[in-house]
Amino acid sequence: MSIEVKIPAVGESISSGVVSVWHKKSGDFVNPGDALFTLETEKVSTEIVAENAGVLEAKAAEGQEVKIGEVVAIIDDSKVPEEIPPAEKKATIGEKKKQPIPPETKAPVASKQKSTGAEVLSPAVRRIVEEEHLEPAKISGTGKDGRLTKGDVLAAHPEEEKEDRDRQAEPGTERFIRKKMSPLRRKIAAQLVMAQQTAAILTTFNECDMSAIQELRAKSQEGFTKKNGIKLGLMSFFIKAAVEALKAVPVVNGRIEEDDFIQNNFYDIGVAVGTERGLIVPIVRDADKKSFAELELDIAGYAVKAREGKLKIEDLQGGTFTISNGGVYGSLLSTPILNPPQSGILGMHKIMPRPVAIDKKVEVRPMMYLALSYDHRAVDGKEAVTFLIKVKECIEDPKKLPLDF
Amino acid sequence: MEKFDVVIIGSGPGGYIAAIRAGQLGLKTALVEKDKELGGTCLNIGCIPSKALLTSSDHFMFAKKEAEKHGVMFDGVHVDLRKMQQRKDKVVKTFTSGVRALMKTNKVTTFEGFGTIAAPGKVSVKSSDGKTQELETKNIVIATGSAPVELPFAKFDGKTIVSSTEALCFTEPPKKLLVIGAGAIGLELGSVWNRLGSEVTMLEFLPRIAVGFDLELSNLLQRSLTAQGITFHLETKVSAVKLTNGHATVTATKGGEEMKFDADKVLVSVGRRPFSEGVCAEKVGVEFDDRKRIKVDKNFRTNIQGIYAIGDVTAGPMLAHKAEDEGIACMEIIAGKSGHVNYDAIAGIIYTNPELAGVGLTEDQAKEKGIDYRIGKFPFRANSRALCNEDVDGMVKFVADAKTDRVLGAHILQHAASELIAEAVSVIEFGGSSEDIGRTCHSHPTLSEAVREAALNVEKRALHILNR
Numbered sequence: 116m117s118i119e120v121k122i123p124a125v126g127e128s129i130s131s132g133v134v135s136v137w138h139k140k141s142g143d144f145v146n147p148g149d150a151l152f153t154l155e156t157e158k159v160s161t162e163i164v165a166e167n168a169g170v171l172e173a174k175a176a177e178g179q180e181v182k183i184g185e186v187v188a189i190i191d192d193s194k195v196p197e198e199i200p201p202a203e204k205k206a207t208i209g210e211k212k213k214q215p216i217p218p219e220t221k222a223p224v225a226s227k228q229k230s231t232g233a234e235v236l237s238p239a240v241r242r243i244v245e246e247e248h249l250e251p252a253k254i255s256g257t258g259k260d261g262r263l264t265k266g267d268v269l270a271a272h273p274e275e276e277k278e279d280r281d282r283q284a285e286p287g288t289e290r291f292i293r294k295k296m297s298p299l300r301r302k303i304a305a306q307l308v309m310a311q312q313t314a315a316i317l318t319t320f321n322e323c324d325m326s327a328i329q330e331l332r333a334k335s336q337e338g339f340t341k342k343n344g345i346k347l348g349l350m351s352f353f354i355k356a357a358v359e360a361l362k363a364v365p366v367v368n369g370r371i372e373e374d375d376f377i378q379n380n381f382y383d384i385g386v387a388v389g390t391e392r393g394l395i396v397p398i399v400r401d402a403d404k405k406s407f408a409e410l411e412l413d414i415a416g417y418a419v420k421a422r423e424g425k426l427k428i429e430d431l432q433g434g435t436f437t438i439s440n441g442g443v444y445g446s447l448l449s450t451p452i453l454n455p456p457q458s459g460i461l462g463m464h465k466i467m468p469r470p471v472a473i474d475k476k477v478e479v480r481p482m483m484y485l486a487l488s489y490d491h492r493a494v495d496g497k498e499a500v501t502f503l504i505k506v507k508e509c510i511e512d513p514k515k516l517p518l519d520f
Numbered sequence: 521m522e523k524f525d526v527v528i529i530g531s532g533p534g535g536y537i538a539a540i541r542a543g544q545l546g547l548k549t550a551l552v553e554k555d556k557e558l559g560g561t562c563l564n565i566g567c568i569p570s571k572a573l574l575t576s577s578d579h580f581m582f583a584k585k586e587a588e589k590h591g592v593m594f595d596g597v598h599v600d601l602r603k604m605q606q607r608k609d610k611v612v613k614t615f616t617s618g619v620r621a622l623m624k625t626n627k628v629t630t631f632e633g634f635g636t637i638a639a640p641g642k643v644s645v646k647s648s649d650g651k652t653q654e655l656e657t658k659n660i661v662i663a664t665g666s667a668p669v670e671l672p673f674a675k676f677d678g679k680t681i682v683s684s685t686e687a688l689c690f691t692e693p694p695k696k697l698l699v700i701g702a703g704a705i706g707l708e709l710g711s712v713w714n715r716l717g718s719e720v721t722m723l724e725f726l727p728r729i730a731v732g733f734d735l736e737l738s739n740l741l742q743r744s745l746t747a748q749g750i751t752f753h754l755e756t757k758v759s760a761v762k763l764t765n766g767h768a769t770v771t772a773t774k775g776g777e778e779m780k781f782d783a784d785k786v787l788v789s790v791g792r793r794p795f796s797e798g799v800c801a802e803k804v805g806v807e808f809d810d811r812k813r814i815k816v817d818k819n820f821r822t823n824i825q826g827i828y829a830i831g832d833v834t835a836g837p838m839l840a841h842k843a844e845d846e847g848i849a850c851m852e853i854i855a856g857k858s859g860h861v862n863y864d865a866i867a868g869i870i871y872t873n874p875e876l877a878g879v880g881l882t883e884d885q886a887k888e889k890g891i892d893y894r895i896g897k898f899p900f901r902a903n904s905r906a907l908c909n910e911d912v913d914g915m916v917k918f919v920a921d922a923k924t925d926r927v928l929g930a931h932i933l934q935h936a937a938s939e940l941i942a943e944a945v946s947v948i949e950f951g952g953s954s955e956d957i958g959r960t961c962h963s964h965p966t967l968s969e970a971v972r973e974a975a976l977n978v979e980k981r982a983l984h985i986l987n988r
Contacts, residue, residue: 237952238959239925258951265953266924 118167120151120188122181123428131182131302132156134175139165141173151188154181154428156302161428167192176252239265310455314371315491318450318462319499323507325466325481328352331513339520343408347520349463350386351410353438355516356509357461358382358403361436364494364502367459368435371493385434385454386414389443390421396454397426398434406519438463442483451488458493461506462486483510524550524657526854527643529635529799532560534831534843535663536619541848543626545855550655551628552635552645557616558623560665562840565685568615570708572608573688574871577715581873589910599716601692608688631655636800637662640826659826659854662806662814663847664799666792666832671700674761674788680768681761684709687787693717698770698783700758702729704870706789707745711872714750721751721781723758723772725790730870732837734882734917734931741876741933744913748873753779761786794833801827809835819859820850828854842866865949869938874914877941880929880948881919892922896954896978900934902985903973904965911935916974918944918954925953925978936967943971954978 122132135155139145150162151171165171169192175181236244236251240263244251247268254271256263296304310316332347339347361368361382369378382403385396397417399410420426437454440463451462462485469482485506489499509515526542528535531553542549557564583597623630633647643655668683670676676683687709693716699706702724714720722729729752730738742752753774760771770781794813802808806822806829807815814829816822822829830850831843842861849859867879886893896918900906914933921928930944947957957975962968973982980987 237950237956239953239955242955242959259949262950264924264926264951265955266921266926266951269924 116193117189117191118169119186120163120165120190122154122183122185122187123163124183131180134177134179134181134187135160137173137177138162139171139173141171143171145169145171145190156428160424161426165190169193176250178250179252180255236263237265240268243268306455307452310453313455314453314458316450316453316488317491317496317499318486318488319496319503320448320487321485321500321503321507323483323485323510324471325483325510327511328513329481335520339408342520343411345408345411345415347407348411348414350414350438350440351407352510352513352516353440353461353463353506354384354386354399354402354410355407356506357384357436357438359509359516360502360505362403363505364498366494366498367487367489367502369493370435370456370458371490372456376493379435381435383433383435385431385437385457386417387437387439388418388421395421395426395431396434396437397421397430398432408520437461440464442466448484448486450486453488453490458490459499459502460488461503462488522548522656524548524629524655526550526659526661526851527552527635527655527657528661528663529637529643530560530663530665530831530833531558531619531630532663532665532831532843533562533840534665534847535560535661536623537844538661538663538830538847538851539628540622540626541851542854543623543628545851545857547851547855549626549628550631550643550657551623552631552633552643552655554632554634556632557612558619558630559612559616561667563615563619564612565688567840569608569612569688570684570705570712571871572611573604573712574708574873576604576607577712578873581715586910601690601716605689605691634798636798637804637806637827638800640804640824659828661820661847661850662796662799662801662822662827662829662833663831663843664795664833665843666838667795668788669791669793671758671761671788671790673759674700674786676788677763680763680766680784681786681788684787684789687713687785690785694783694785695719696721696781696783697785697787698723698768698781699787699789700770701725701788701790702752702754703731703789703791704868706787707741707870707872709787709789710750711745711748714745714748719751720749721753721783723753723756723770723781725755725757727755729754730876732868732882733870733876733878734929735884737876737878737915737917737931737933740914741870741872741874744874745872792832792838796833801829811835819853820846836863837866837868839866839868862949865945867941867945869941871938874933874935875937876931876933877937878929878931879941879945880927882929882931883917883919886919886928891928893928894920894922894925894954894978896920896974896976896982898970898974898977898982898985900967900970903967903970905967906934906970908965909935909967916940916970918974918978920954920978925955927952927954927957927975930971932971934967934970940967940971943968 133155135153137152138150145165146168147165149165151165152163153160154163167190169190172189175187181187249268249271251263254263254267256267258264336347365378369376381401384399384402386399387394387396399413436457437460439451439460441449442463442465445465447465449462451460453460464484466481466483468479470477471480485503487499487503525547527550528538529552531551535551536558539549539551580599583594587594631645633645635643635645637660638644641657643657643660645653674681678686684705693713697713697718697720699710699722702722706722710720710722728735728738729742746752756772756774758770758772762769768783768786770783770786772779796814801814804824806824806827809815813835814822814833816829816834820828820830828850830846832838836842845861849861852859864880867877870876883895897915899915901912906912917931918927919929927947932940934940954975957972962972973984976982977987
């Protein structure tokens with residue numbers, strides 16, 4: 116029997132990804148759990164593993180953009196590896212390709228693959244692809260159901276790239292370099308523009324005095340570390356403060372879907388983490404029910420996974436609110452962009468000793484600016500300001516948080 | 521009371537096709553029609569009967585004028601108009617009863633009577649015997665179509681001043697037929713009666729005929745029709761129609777000069793208007809635009825939840841196939857699927873001889889939009905099959921994007937243009953280029969080769985003409 120390997124469903128804002136590397140080739144025998152290929156989406160790259168044993172037949176090229184649910188490979192479990200001696204293996208594969216694929220497996224594959232735009236080419240597209248040695252799978256199509264049009268392949272013409280290369284070849288003369296953005300970068304770009312165009316994004320600011328938290332951390336650090344095997348960081352305080360504020364102003368924890376507003380009554384908080392590949396946002400689940408130690412362990416776990424490229428798509432989907440800390444890079448103030456379809460994102464910034472008036476006297480305190488970007492379609496200004504004041508109050512007076520250490 | 525998923529008001533091509541699609545999708549569907557027969561204007565008093573008469577009269581012209589060129593000799597060729605009209609009626613009857621059968625097989629309940637929206641979710645049907653029935657429904661689709669526009673100084677009397685409805689049913693060819701408005705309807709019915717013996721004069725307010733079609737091809741069509749005996753007066757404004765003893769005297773001005781025309785019949789074909797009165801959409805708060813068309817979004821939703829509108833009663837070209845596609849898409853949307861109509865790939869056709877067909881942008885529209893375009897043309901006199909057919913009148917013209925080569929528009933003037941245009945519609949739907957058509961093998965000898973040749977001429981490599 117042939118079993119289809121499909122692109123798994125990922126986050127609500129992700130509809131496609133790119134097959135970046137095949138770890139197994141067509142004709143290879145695979146065992147359950149073997150990594151088949153790496154799927155890159157705009158948020159994460161993840162390895163897709165075989166769920167059953169059999170002979171692999173890849174249906175998507177490396178670099179090809181694939182849609183969620185699309186069949187990218189078929190594993191034929193009627194074949195066992197012992198039957199194919201290594202020496203004959205290649206020949207068998209060659210023959211296998213020529214054999215007509217049984218209709219019951221071919222039909223669904225063919226119908227689902229039409230959206231890739233690289234399967235059947237129009238005559239003009241075929242001519243240009245052949246003459247210019249283009250790889251149709253690497254060009255994204257704008258025609259019906261994603262098919263490639265002549266315009267698409269003309270735009271992907273390597274001649275222009277060659278000209279660019281020629282221009283760059285003269286040392287010291289280049290004033291700019293033009294290069295194609297990676298599919299991932301293009302996706303991120305499209306996602307950000309979509310966020311800006313869909314929501315009515317507005318940002319409100321406040322500042323908070325970090326003295327109380329710094330004091331509390333200094334006091335509790337030793338005991339906390341000894342007990343939990345992890346340091347008490349800043350992030351757990353901000354997650355808890357955000358949860359308190361979301362409980363006080365629930366609308367910020369909701370989202371707009373067409374004409375409806377959906378109120379989330381759970382608190383899955385995305386924590387933006389910078390990695391080599393760009394910004395990713397793993398989700399801390401049920402943050403309201405977790406202890407400070409559990410929150411710190413979650414974040415640390417994600418950081419390790421992110422560094423090793425082992426984050427799974429499910430680690431990134433379904434957040435209800437996001438916290439982004441630009442402060443780690445030294446940002447003093449910023450206006451974060453929403454992570455659709457969420458309605459709010461809290462921006463943390465650099466802690467800086469600044470003079471502030473305390474009881475009419477100037478004192479130098481460790482201060483942090485706070486920013487809340489929100490979808491003004493769902494959230495009123497008063498609600499947004501109230502939310503941010505609530506965060507400020509919890510941070511300045513941590514006793515307002517459910518401290519459990 | 522039974523509750524429907526959808527009640528469609530109007531059984532024209534928009535309404536009845538929507539009903540079939542709704543039935544296929546498993547929606548509990550009702551179709552309300554004020555007339556005895558289903559099919560609306562298109563089937564009963566529009567596209568279908570006019571095409572029946574156009575084909576019959578075209579056969580007559582062939583027998584009378586063309587056959588002898590083929591060595592086929594007729595003696596005493598004449599028309600039995602009664603028989604011609606009976607055949608037309610039979611065609612209509614066959615089609616409308618076919619639609620009724622399709623409603624049954626698709627489990628659509630039909631109601632005869634005038635449908636009005638009593639409230640969102642409620643349609644009342646008043647039948648001709650005065651009885652009123654209330655239908656409850658989740659969704660209402662207004663598909664009430666359009667009606668001929670009347671001129672204030674030339675009200676329809678059904679006898680001398682007529683609309684297309686009566687002009688399809690003349691029992692004898694009027695001696696002098698005056699047609700006001702040289703659009704699709706005027707040109708088609710003018711052609712029918714010109715062929716059957718009337719002296720046809722057409723008055724058009726604009727400086728051209730067939731507005732909306734490519735100007736170059738429209739001018740060629742005018743030349744052909746003039747050669748067939750129709751007289752055209754362009755830039756001519758009709759100011760009065762006077763009736764005396766069943767005859768009309770039409771007063772018009774052309775370039776400041778007053779002209780008078782005598783006519784036995786006056787066909788007013790200056791356009792159609794959305795037919796929305798009586799359906800009571802305005803009473804439940806449905807919004808209309810400044811041309812009294814029902815306002816809808818791209819999902820055919822009016823501003824009132826659960827009320828949709830499709831076809832001529834909404835904006836866009838008043839074409840049966842546009843209404844049909846909207847009907848299909850609208851039902852798919854109501855059933856929770858994704859429905860879509862590509863308005864760039866809807867062809868318009870005038871069924872004269874030669875026929876004029878066009879899809880997408882005309883050359884003038886491309887120019888107006890500031891698009892960098894290229895043109896490809898090919899005349900049928902250089903096409904093998906057209907020569908065999910002794911039917912060389914006309915040409916194919918493509919408008920393609922200069923940079924991407926995407927086909928933006930296609931225009932065909934030829935006896936079979938209505939069929940030939942379909943290839944270009946498909947290519948436009950798929951975002952294809954002129955080269956795509958040029959690289960597609962077309963059977964020989966066929967008229968469709970001229971389509972390919974015109975596409976090749978975009979890149980100046982047509983085979984049977986000097987490329988310029």
